[in-house]
Amino acid sequence: MREHFTQTDIEQLEQRMRARLINSLSGFKSVNLIGTQNLEGETNLSIVSSVFHLGASPALMGMIIRPDVVPRDTLSNIKALGEFTINHVSTDFWHQAHQTSARYESSVSEFEQVGLNAEYIEGVSAPFVQESRVKLALTLREINTLNINGTILVIGEVKHILLPSDSLKEDGYVDIEAAGTVSVSGLDCYHDTNRLGRLAYAKVDQATKSLCINGNTEGSEDG
């Protein structure tokens, strides 16, 4: 049995039901904590499921912010300082990460409220999440308002990458599953993962080939 929603069906859904439905449909999403700080040194932490890869050279990440949903602090801090951190949410602290979405006052730091620790490195003013194992510092490159629905596309360039040594594989792939990174579906469902496998670059007239986790062809001499 399958359900078929037409555009009319979608438009007639109760608002929160529609939000839960549509948010489920893009597939599994990244889930990250965005660390920022204002000019007074007050820290802010917010959970987002909208970070996406935009390019490797230069290394760019995009992030969609809904001004009516994400605390305005995140956006105003990014504008003020020109910096932010992206911290993977992991199996160790997904409850605390979710709790950052509560509507705390501007003057309150989500770090303290949810029990996560700020960590700083030289040359970066924005705070990292100490408990996060894969994390990036970015500088702001662009803020674009998308006219179609008023959401905001923030684009940052990666300046620092911090990750566990044993998650970095020979060919550059990062085993984020081994690092405990989680994924989210819909608005509120968290998942960990099982690796099905890596596949070699696909070629016409050749069946798919499995790769070892380190990027070598399985069964090859250097596998």
Next chain:
Amino acid sequence: MREHFTQTDIEQLEQRMRARLINSLSGFKSVNLIGTQNLEGETNLSIVSSVFHLGASPALMGMIIRPDVVPRDTLSNIKALGEFTINHVSTDFWHQAHQTSARYESSVSEFEQVGLNAEYIEGVSAPFVQESRVKLALTLREINTLNINGTILVIGEVKHILLPSDSLKEDGYVDIEAAGTVSVSGLDCYHDTNRLGRLAYAKVDQATKSLCINGNTEGSEDG
């Protein structure tokens, strides 16, 4: 032990290594097959890991296309017909889905080459993937070239949703894990998932609360 890459380290990485590294860093990604057709009725299928949620009202999805990577057919077909489908890749056919990324000639249909079937519904010219369980038909709303790196942001509006009845929960959440949807990390690593749990809307001064899969509070009378 942890690795620390600075911007200089990143810039000095060999190109393919850098691509694998940076592509791993946004977290888990959605993985979808984009179904299109040209004015002559020739079908095309391409795998993308860049579909993201843009808004629920109207229901909008975004997708980043790199003109030098994704076969030009996808973009030119979307422009020509103004329609495309998004089909979740599932555990049943992830090898075939990956194989669509081989550089087949324009005149060749990836459906036939990889052994997936096209499915049509009334009112939609673009083909769905029959084997996919969660799938959407969209009409093109906008194509924007991002000046920062020449990638293309395609925005579509959801006109039809097809999904298994038993994956749709009472409150609108879709259990895409139960529907077999997979996720991708980096350029080539596929994963299935285990649900850790759903969490209720977070509130200040209240600990996180678990939800049943159907959206009710666990332990509540209607749970």
